[in-house]
Amino acid sequence: MKPLDPPGSFDPADVTLLLQDVTGRVAERPTDCREREIQAGRHYSEDLPIEQVPSPAYMQVFDQLMQTQVPRVAEYTGVLTRLVLERFRQPVLVSLVRAGTPCGALMTRYARLRLGIEVPHYGVSIIRGKGFDANAISYILARHPGQTLVFVDGWTGKGMITRQLRESCDAYNAGHGGAIAPILAVLADPAHSTDLYATREDFINPSCCLNSTICGLISRTVHNTALVGPEDFHGVRVYREFAPLDQTARYLDAVTAQFVPQEGAILSRLAALEREDRTPDWRGMTAVERIGVHFGISDINRIKPSIGETTRVLLRRVPDRVLVREANHPDTAHILLLARERGVPVEVYPDMPYLCCGLIADRRGGTE
Known part of the structure; x- marks a missing residue:
């Protein structure tokens, strides 16, 4: 090797x-095609x-x-x-x-x-x-x-x-x-x-x-x-x-x-x-579980929080929608542009520690 x-x-x-x-x-x-098969x-x-x-x-x-x-x-x-x-x-x-x-x-x-x-x-x-x-x-x-x-x-x-x-x-x-x-x-x-x-x-x-x-x-x-x-x-x-x-x-x-x-x-x-207590408390996963309940998503693999993960959803997956913590935060400008280019709905959802979160569309039934 x-x-x-x-x-x-x-x-x-x-x-x-x-x-x-x-x-x-x-x-x-x-x-x-990949999304359905995944x-x-x-x-x-x-x-x-x-x-x-x-x-x-x-x-x-x-x-x-x-x-x-x-x-x-x-x-x-x-x-x-x-x-x-x-x-x-x-x-x-x-x-x-x-x-x-x-x-x-x-x-x-x-x-x-x-x-x-x-x-x-x-x-x-x-x-x-x-x-x-x-x-x-x-x-x-x-x-x-x-x-x-x-x-x-x-x-x-x-x-x-x-x-x-x-x-x-x-x-x-x-x-x-x-x-x-x-x-x-x-x-x-x-x-x-x-x-x-x-x-x-x-x-x-x-x-x-x-x-x-x-x-x-x-x-x-x-x-x-x-x-x-x-x-x-x-x-x-x-x-x-x-x-x-x-x-x-x-x-x-x-x-x-x-x-x-x-x-x-x-x-x-x-x-x-x-000087900080840096002990992990996994509050991100708690927020993801809360998002799953709110939007009726049982598979947390379809919930992609953070700027980096939301970008990936928009670039290479099939998004259902994008959640943003604030309507016009400057750090989400590229997210909003990608969403507009791809016709993906954007929804303000303030109850998360992330600036944004991408939700992947449910393709288990084929072409929802």
């Missing part, structure tokens, strides 16, 4: 992607949606977010990196592909440039219902014996990946005699499901607004036994045809340029966080 080479459009100094390239071999299918029991990781190019209007919103939000991302990156390095003497960052990878790359840069510390960083697949790629984890442990794996993601939604990570670590330890702990570090933890975070605010990070063109031109990960054997890394599609639209380097470089200007804010927020 070899890492993806090159690692999409990421700089190899920023990350090693433990993935195999299945471009041209994995099916890419229409969203409505809700009928087919696993979402067996194929991919057809990735769409963002509209010019949407890219204008993205450009505005790049102007306004990058300093905040730099601040939170510095805080999270310092928290991790204060707690763990020799961490290895293991970002959860896809959303975790830009975050892990920025943490690696911050540690190198601001603290003079080289922190290894790998990107590894984790799939809800299947777990993380055990072959990738074994690859990392063989190269970094005695070091602590710190799993990195961009944000928490309702906390499902937090739970999946715990289950994955337990299964890996039972099968391999290991002692991996489910340590999860995120920039934003609106789910209140981890104690390693820079904020619990549901804030807008430009990296959650695009698909492959903000994540090194790679798809979300694929686990299909026709493509991925028992000794293989999980698969990924590389969208080389989108290279002219790629924003990955632009985003990472823009955030990196703000590390020095934001250092005062980083140290101030770090000091405040260290």
